[in-house]
Amino acid sequence: MNNQDLARRDLSVLWHPCTQMKDHELLPIIPIRRGLGVWLEDFEGKRYLDAVSSWWVNLFGHAHPYINAALREQMGRLEHVILAGFTHEPAVRLAERLIRLAPPGLSRCFYADNGSSAVEVALKMSFHYWRNLGQTRKTRFVTLENSYHGETLGALAVGDVALYKQTYAPLLMDVITVPSPDCYRREPGESWADHSIRRFADMERVLQQHAGEVCAVIVEPLVQCAGSMRMYDPVYLKLLREACDRHGVHLIADEIAVGFGRTGTLFACEQAGITPDFLCLSKGLTGGYLPLSAVLTKEAVYQVFYGDYAESKAFLHSHSYTGNALACTAALASLDLFERDDVIHRNQQLTRTMAEAAEVFADHPHVAEVRQTGMILAIELVKDKNTRQAYDGRERRGLAVYRHGLERGVLLRPLGDVVYFMPPYVITPQEIRLMAGVAWEGICKATND
């Protein structure tokens, strides 16, 4: 087997996600034979540093010996069992552990098998909660501009990234979209906190006006990842929690991308000291090994669904692979590593190293902003640094950075013209400098005209 053979066979049978397949007439698809740590290796021995954690899922590198061993052991015992009427040890232990680690007050864990499904679960649960209480007018959701919550129809409806949403708009439920606290748009000299507080006025107004018909507000705490890694201050979440309580509306925290240490704390909500009514987890949950998601909620929510069968109050949602035993085992092993290696604490040093390695970017003539929250660092490219005029998207500057990265052995996958680093936590300071160096060259090349 070599790169070319597999690429040719791939392109004759596969249809890849989020891809204009015609691009691959020019852009080679990259077959990966194996991974080890932060490195991916193709069939000819060429290596790529996985700077995007394989779409934000990987935490401790590829083929981690500890997670591998845990999976091998579990595989010998039980791979999967129906989770309705039956249960198994990994599902129970993981639920216990997530509840112990999550913000206080979350005491029930509902499993699904990917991020979008977790969002669907949270939306349906919130709606159904109000319905069980006889509040049938509550049928709508409030979301932030530029948010992303997945691509199944419900999740897509509560998202706001035009690229994914526009085409399918006729199929989607109607939601209320509030301006984002995104601090890229703050006034010169304004702090992140001041901007986030100012932006909250719009949310307050919408809740005042619509609370009677709104089930929940859904947000990505601190970083709108798919929305170009736009960031905001924790104070916004604090205000939002308080307002949701005041107006009788649920708060759904979608920590699918930011959970498990990405923002510097295990969960981003911790930085605001809040507990959402629903916490959606996926991606890093299994350390990047297997698809799994969980929605944590409060006992008070659970109780509203609890009753005699004839009352028809039960929550109605299921996926065949709900709480898969192997996926739960990978998640437990990943949580072991957090404890064993004191990861949250150790990441603080890596976070500083990323900041230092990216210092030079701020002075680049086509960089409007370098922003960072914990283990996420983003570099926003623009045509004009002073006015922040964006490049015409059709010029595909980000793609040029991507191509340069591949040539030099670093997998960067810019979101439009935003180059970002979101590496596995096992990256070394030296590898961080390599990643930043290659991004620098790529950006110089892509903006040099």
Ligand SMILES: *Cc1c(COP(=O)(O)O)cnc(C)c1O
């Ligand atoms: C990736 C993502 C999702 C969707 O998860 P999938 O597993 O890709 O369906 C939802 N919300 C956020 C914030 C995400 O980043």
